[in-house]
Amino acid sequence: MADDAASGPATLAGLGVSPGRTAGPCLRMAGPPELPAPYAVPDVDAELAVVGKALEAVAEDLRRRSAAASADRSAAEILDALAMMADDPTLREEAEQAVRDGMDAPHALDAAFTRHREALAALGGYLAERAADLDDLKHRAVAAALGVPMPGVPSPGHPFVLIADDLSPADTAGLGPEVLALVTVRGGPTSHTAILARGRGLPAVVACAGAADLADGTLVAVDGGTGEIVAGVTEVEATRIREAEIAERARLAATSGPGRTADGHPVKLLLNIGSAADLRPDGEGVGLFRTEFLFLDRRQAPSYEEQVTAYADVFAAVPYVVVRTLDAGTDKPLPFLGLAEEPNPALGIRGLRVDRVLPDVLDTQLDAIAEAARRTGAEAWVMAPMVSTPGEAAAFARRARERGIAKVGAMVEVPAAALLADRLLREVDFLSIGTNDLSQYTYAADRQHPALADLLDPAQPALLRLVERCAEAGRAVGKPVGVCGEAAGDPGLAPVLAGLGVTSLSMAPVCVPAVRDALSRHTLAECRELARAALAGD
CATH class of the missing domain: 3.50.30.10 (Phosphohistidine domain)
Incomplete structure (x- = not known):
């Protein structure tokens, strides 16, 4: 250059x-450390100790980073999850066995991590992303074993x-x-x-x-x-x-107030959170409460009372909260679920589909949400992820309403749901469009594949047409349709989504000021013109 x-x-x-x-x-x-030429192991016990200390050093470093990042809950949770991967006893046992078979510690660690990586990569989807994380852990462990700085x-x-x-x-x-x-x-x-x-x-x-x-x-x-x-x-x-x-x-940063176009058309600006710790004063409520963060890395499901407390903490702090029930499955493995491995997790038992094999999990969660709403006096809005058919929406709505939950919705993450948005809205009170997964399924493009990033651009016309279809269905019956995927926090796309008829945008708290400003610069007519151009691919 x-x-x-x-x-x-x-x-x-x-x-x-x-x-x-x-x-x-x-x-x-x-870059990662270079593996030296294999060497003879004079003392197996000493080499086993090197393996153990290297993995412990990696896990401890990640836990230290997590503590330092405690103000950023998302970052801290990711670091904690990585520390648990480094602490995996199966991984350690494989590396130790390789040493007993005559391999030196750095090569034993490299081999154990590589085997685990290949197993996860073969599963695809979210698990393939975790496989890439193992590369980083491997480099850190090998560096620790060699006594050189971690990459x-x-x-x-x-x-x-x-x-x-x-x-x-x-x-x-x-x-x-x-x-x-x-x-x-x-x-x-x-x-x-x-x-x-x-x-x-x-x-x-x-x-x-x-x-x-x-x-x-x-x-x-x-x-x-x-x-x-x-x-x-x-x-x-x-x-x-x-x-x-x-x-x-x-x-x-000096701006404030609700989301509005230049001529006053309201577009509610909401927050995506994982717990009460993520709440910020900006925004008009919570459009996506990711309850699975309470379940991450648990060997046992959180108790009913633990869930009630977690939900009530959020309900008590914010007047408007949309709770997403557990978005998990074999593409987002939660140990306590005990789900079987699948050849294609992205198309398997995930989101609401977990209910097909473990109905008690959803029952307990709905009971806890309803109780938290009663204790706080909040009006609970609850939506299910990965809804594919009107029948699924109806069954979920029936179970939620039986518990007294005020508003019941469905996430639109697969094209089938978008295409039948009008029929879904006969069963539920609102829709929330998850553009991340909807892009993946619309374009048959793995959302983690680096060579397909352009297909996952939320400004792609085919995706916007599905958003438009959902918004039109909502407008026809007077029910809200929001967007809670990463697209909602894009200030360049916010006026387009408003022009398509979306009623709310839910995003990371830091994105709210720029999105508010972007909306305020356009009238609703201008937003609609931007939407027409985007749909045409102009």
Whole structure:
């Protein structure tokens, strides 16, 4: 890139996944340690101790990072989950057995992690993403066994743009304030990197193949909204871009109030949360309460009373809350469920489909939600994930209403539900569109596949047509239809969604000011015109 910089700026294209503009010198992520040549093991017990200490060091480092990130619940939960993976007794036993079979500790760890990775990758979907996490854990464990620094984010002592082939959840969750933006060669719009970057308000671009050729120290300008990266900007330009972004963020932070178009049409701005700890004063309520965070990494299901307390904490703090029942299954494995492995988890027992094999789980959760609503005096809104048919919607609604739950809804995450949105709304009181999964199923594109990131762009016309169909069905019967996928937090897409007829947008709290501002800049007629252009692919 040195020649390019000398002859003028060069523009690279990626997929913008977290809006914002910034500029600064780029630095590459430190790579994994190199495995030395295999060596003879003179003392098996000593080598076994190296394996154990290496895994313990990795787990302890992740727990330390989690404690430091406790204010960011999503980051802390990801780090805790990774620490549990490093503590997996089966993994440790495999590495120790390899040592007993004559392998040295670094190679034994490498082999054990590789076997586990291959097993998860073969399952596809969410489990394949966990397989990529094992690569990061392997590199950390091998580094610990070799006595060298663990791979990770550089710390140069000055602000910089981080360039990486891909970023592990552990590294993304532990980023310090000197990181101005993220640029990855691989990744997609629903990767952990993208979700955590959006949650922190950090500009991010993924799937940018050209970033692999950027030399350390190159001054780059990053636009996390458009995905454009300009390499070879001047110091003066970089300073101007940073100052403009700081001013823009200050302007947005000063805004407040409900979501409205320029002519006053309401579009409710809601928050996506995992617990009461995620609540922020901005926003008009909670549009997606992800209750599965209470269940993560549990060997036993949380008790009825534990669930009541967790739900009541949120109900007592916010007047409007939409609770999503457990979104789990073999694509998001929860140990206490004990579900069998499947050849294609993304198309298997997940979301509401878990009820087909474990109905008591949903019954207990609905009972707990209803009791929490009674104790707090809240009006509970409850929706089921992965609803595919009107019959499923009707059965879920019947069970929820039997418990006195006021409002019952369904998530639209598969095309079948969108195509029959009018019939679903005969059974339920509202719909919430999960654009992440709806993109995946509409385009038959794995949401974690880095080479298919463009197909998962929520601005794709086919996806927007399904959103429009749902919104029209809601408008016909006077029932609300919201969006709670990552698309809802995109200020460039918010006016389009409003123009399609969406009544609410639910997003990470940090996204609310920019979305509020984007809506306020357009009349409803202008939003509808933007929607028409987007549907046409213009």
